[in-house]
Amino acid sequence: MTTPTAQTTEVMTQEQASWFADTFTRIVGNVSAAVLGKENVVRLVVTTLLSGGHLLLEDYPGTGKTQLARALGQTLQATSSRIQFTPDLLPSDVTGVSIFDPKAQTFEFHEGPVFANVVLADEINRASPKTQSALLEVMEEGRVTVDGVTHQVAKPFIVLATQNPIEQAGTYKLPEAQLDRFLMKTSVGYPDQAATVEILHGSAQRDRAGALQPVITGQAVSDMVRLADGVHVDPSVLEYVSTIVAETRRAPGVVLGVSVRGALSLVRATKTWAAAHGRNYVIPDDVQELAEPVLAHRLVLEAEAEFEGATAPDALATVLSDVPPPTMRAAGA
Structure with missing residues (x-):
């Protein structure tokens, strides 16, 4: 797959936006x-990948979380790995370990499963907080430090983590610092009637993801990430994002609002979302469509508010309804 020649200017051209949208649709x-x-969920997953972020899938058992993650890995002509998180998993089982070579009289680093382009962290909340924290550095900076030595991971790099919200026995809640490192959080949900019938009709095919062929190289994905950075965001849209984030910190029943990292994540995601629709500029609708998957999991509610049935998506929806979006003209559209 050939990427359109990069321009000297940082702004994405319309030709590049059209190519981006076509390639996005193929993926x-x-x-x-x-x-x-589940096309809309898949679009969110691909948007996360092309925004250089990571995704948390939280849903009931048997909804296809692992299948979705594996399907993305199969779609890329790149390396992928799976880590089954369990209570006895050690940090070195994730990052790797240095082993002494008696012949060379030196320590040799053996890479862990995190050294892949697509890393599936299955049931991440089953591991201890110490093991969960092994992902913090690599998710934020794309590198791993073992015994004082820094090792860069491959690019593109994405962590797709899954967790079950129902079964809490033997699990450890993800800390806010780690949740903040996931660009998006979403759920797959049960398929509709037509999709369920089609799945049942193809029941003989036990591994749909394994049968997929790659449609894009890792280098092309990296090129798309760079192209998305060149999507124009009008100052009025940036003001809109900043106001939304500030209001989440003042919202009733919210203990912890959205961080600056969360605001940056939303801007990055809207750039990719705009390019996926064939535009080289962001509009307020992009912000509204991605606000919940990007921001809701970053909110921490008061215990009393949760007891009364309040949820983070509801609190965010109230903020969005109270903050007027910029006009289309002011947004540069």
């Missing part, structure tokens, strides 16, 4: 062949 279509009836 989504390939992944959707394994995860039926």
Whole structure:
């Protein structure tokens, strides 16, 4: 796959935006062949990948979380790995370990499963907080430090983590610092009637994700990430994002609002979302469509508010309804 020649200017051209949208659609279509009836969720996953972020999938058992993550790995012509998180998993089982070589009289570093382009962290909340924290550095900075030596991971790099919200026995809640490092959090949900019938009709095919063929190289993904950085964001849209984030910190029943990292994540995601729609500029609708998957999991509610049935998505929806978006003209559209 050939990427359009990069321009000297940082702003994405319309030609590049059209190529980006076409390629984005091909990736989504390939992944959707394994995860039926969930195109919108797949679009969020691919947006996370092309925004240089990480994704947390929280849903009930049997909804296709692992299948979705594996389908993305199969779609890329790149390396992928799976880490099954368990209570006895050690940090070195994730990052790797230095082993002494008696012949060379030196320590040799053996890479862990985190050294892959697509890392599936299955049931991440089953590991201890110490093991969970092994992912903090690599998710934020794309590198791992073992015994004082820094090792860079491959690019592109994405962590797709799954967790079950129902079964809490033997699990450890993800700390806010780690949740903040996930660009998006979403759920797959149960398929509709038509998709369910199609899945049942193809029941003989036990591994839909394994049958997928790659449609894009890792280098092309890195090129798309760089192209998305060149999408124009009008100052009025940046003001809109900043106001939303500030209001989450003052919202009733909210103990902890959205951080600056969260605001940056939203801007990055809206750039990719705009390019996926063939535009080289962001509009307020992009912010509204991505606000919940990007921001909701970063809110911490008061215990009393949660007891009364309040949820982070509801609190965020109230903020969005109270903050007027900029006009289309002011947004540069």
